[in-house]
Amino acid sequence: MKTVKLPPGPWKLPVIGSLHHLIGFLPHHRLRELAKNYGPLMHLKLGEASTIVVSSPEVAKDVMKTFDTIFAQRPHQVGADIMCYGSTDIVTSPYGGYWKQLRRICSQELLSIARVRSFRSIREKEVLNLVRNIETNVGSFVNLSEKVASMTSAIVGRTTFGEKCKDQKEFISIVKKLVEMVESMVIFDMFPSHKWLHVITGQKPKLEELHRKYDVIIGNIITETEKKIGEVEVNSLLSVLLNVRNQDSLEYPLTIDNIKAVMLNIFGGGTYTSSAIIEWAMSEMLENPEVMAKSQEEVTRVFSSKGYCSEESLEELKYLKAVIKETMRLHPPFPLLHPRECRETCEVKGYMIPAGTQVIVNAWAVARDPEYWSDPEKFYPERFMDSPIDYKGNHHEFIPFGAGRRICPGISFGVITIELCLAQLLYYFNWKLPNGNKENLEMAEALGAFSKRKTDLVLVPIPRNPLPISSNLN
Numbered sequence: 001m002k003t004v005k006l007p008p009g010p011w012k013l014p015v016i017g018s019l020h021h022l023i024g025f026l027p028h029h030r031l032r033e034l035a036k037n038y039g040p041l042m043h044l045k046l047g048e049a050s051t052i053v054v055s056s057p058e059v060a061k062d063v064m065k066t067f068d069t070i071f072a073q074r075p076h077q078v079g080a081d082i083m084c085y086g087s088t089d090i091v092t093s094p095y096g097g098y099w100k101q102l103r104r105i106c107s108q109e110l111l112s113i114a115r116v117r118s119f120r121s122i123r124e125k126e127v128l129n130l131v132r133n134i135e136t137n138v139g140s141f142v143n144l145s146e147k148v149a150s151m152t153s154a155i156v157g158r159t160t161f162g163e164k165c166k167d168q169k170e171f172i173s174i175v176k177k178l179v180e181m182v183e184s185m186v187i188f189d190m191f192p193s194h195k196w197l198h199v200i201t202g203q204k205p206k207l208e209e210l211h212r213k214y215d216v217i218i219g220n221i222i223t224e225t226e227k228k229i230g231e232v233e234v235n236s237l238l239s240v241l242l243n244v245r246n247q248d249s250l251e252y253p254l255t256i257d258n259i260k261a262v263m264l265n266i267f268g269g270g271t272y273t274s275s276a277i278i279e280w281a282m283s284e285m286l287e288n289p290e291v292m293a294k295s296q297e298e299v300t301r302v303f304s305s306k307g308y309c310s311e312e313s314l315e316e317l318k319y320l321k322a323v324i325k326e327t328m329r330l331h332p333p334f335p336l337l338h339p340r341e342c343r344e345t346c347e348v349k350g351y352m353i354p355a356g357t358q359v360i361v362n363a364w365a366v367a368r369d370p371e372y373w374s375d376p377e378k379f380y381p382e383r384f385m386d387s388p389i390d391y392k393g394n395h396h397e398f399i400p401f402g403a404g405r406r407i408c409p410g411i412s413f414g415v416i417t418i419e420l421c422l423a424q425l426l427y428y429f430n431w432k433l434p435n436g437n438k439e440n441l442e443m444a445e446a447l448g449a450f451s452k453r454k455t456d457l458v459l460v461p462i463p464r465n466p467l468p469i470s471s472n473l474n
């Protein structure tokens with residue numbers, strides 16, 4: 001039996017410089033280049049931890065389908081333990097009964113299609129607020145990145161808490177900082193025996209302090225919501241969880257701390273992912289004006305008889321859906337999927353992977369595999385028209401939401417926001433670059449584990465269709 005190849009040289013990376021984003025030393029595109037030499041299953045020795053990086057659809061299928069139960073574990077992470085109440089959230093909790101119960105709650109109650117639909121009026125109002133705000137700036141520069149991010153936060157905030165709570169701004173800013181800090185703490189997981197690292201970097205106490213602030217704010221929000229539940233009808237993800245908590249049928253009782261941990265996933269997962277995809281889709285359409293024109297023709301055909309965009313017609317936007325898929329193919333928000341861990345020694349493609357090995361799937365690389373995608377670097381939404389390939393985990397060459405048991409449970413929630421927002425941006429406005437020249441459009445990615453634009457997308461909106469004057473959405 002072969003053991004996993006350990007490429008020489010490049011992996012003897014000294015741990016130097018900033019401890020922030022060590023993964024920045026190993027960006028997804030660099031890993032893909034290395035995979036061309038070392039094959040689609042590479043063994044990296046990052047500190048004390050062994051990590052396997054998977055870069056082909058076939059091996060991804062083995063990890064996320066054939067041996068999914070073996071690889072459905074998440075590795076223990078010091079930062080996640082502090083941030084997520086002992087890793088009792090959905091993303092980082094270990095594979096087992098408690099996590100399965102959370103997934104069941106997600107699919108049946110929290111993020112079911114019916115639940116997502118029930119928040120339609122929130123989405124429609126917040127997207128309309130966005131386009132109304134943009135309308136007041138027509139002809140001048142608009143920082144679309146900022147505006148879209150604040151819209152997705154508002155949608156997630158109101159969906160989660162029911163209405164705007166007074167501490168929402170601070171809450172969002174703390175969640176953002178928490179997520180960034182946890183990312184930077186991967187270094188501790190690479191050197192688990194070097195506890196002194198926690199002390200000299202000062203990261204751990206900083207994270208604990210931030211976590212205490214989060215705990216106070218979310219604690220107050222929960223107390224307020226509990227009071228309201230008896231008095232008025234509340235439809236929010238938090239109220240759903242608080243109601244589920246009282247069900248006798250729960251095998252693993254849900255504590256308030258567990259709910260606080262899950263709230264972090266909803267905010268972290270729901271906000272930045274959708275806004276990053278919207279930004280990239282707009283950027284790609286500006287780079288490819290023929291795609292922008294085709295998408296605008298489609299939204300005009302679908303919405304012009306009504307005179308405004310609403311969710312019920314989104315199903316008809318076949319081309320826009322292809323644009324969104326193509327955007328997620330080239331710019332998956334998590335180019336390297338959340339790490340998994342091998343629960344028992346397992347043979348993959350003839351190599352023995354020992355129990356306890358961390359496994360990272362390079363979703364960015366598989367979506368550019370030339371064996372599966374013709375002209376893979378080209379932004380070409382037509383490739384998805386009349387194609388059965390979707391992002392629901394059945395096609396391992398396209399896994400922006402992951403696949404298998406750990407697949408993202410928020411697909412419907414995320415996609416509908418992206419579709420509605422893009423449809424409106426395209427229906428109500430034409431878009432110009434500040435200097436009118438697409439050659440100067442910056443398309444670089446920021447460094448880090450999350451794929452977002454390096455610079456904010458600043459554009460000039462030009463009126464295209466009038467916004468509804470008084471809307472029945474209000």
Ligand code: HEM
Pocket residue numbers: 090091092103111265266269270271273274332333334337338399400401402403404405406407408409410411413414415
């Ligand atoms: C719209 C863009 C989104 C993208 C691209 C995305 C992507 C992902 C990916 C790649 C994973 C890891 C899958 C794996 O390990 O195989 C994941 C997990 C997860 N996502 Fe999302 N996500 C999105 C939106 C959301 C939303 C809106 C929510 C919740 C409201 C959410 C909640 C979660 C949770 C709870 C997990 C952990 C699942 C588990 O470990 O069992 N995501 N997401």
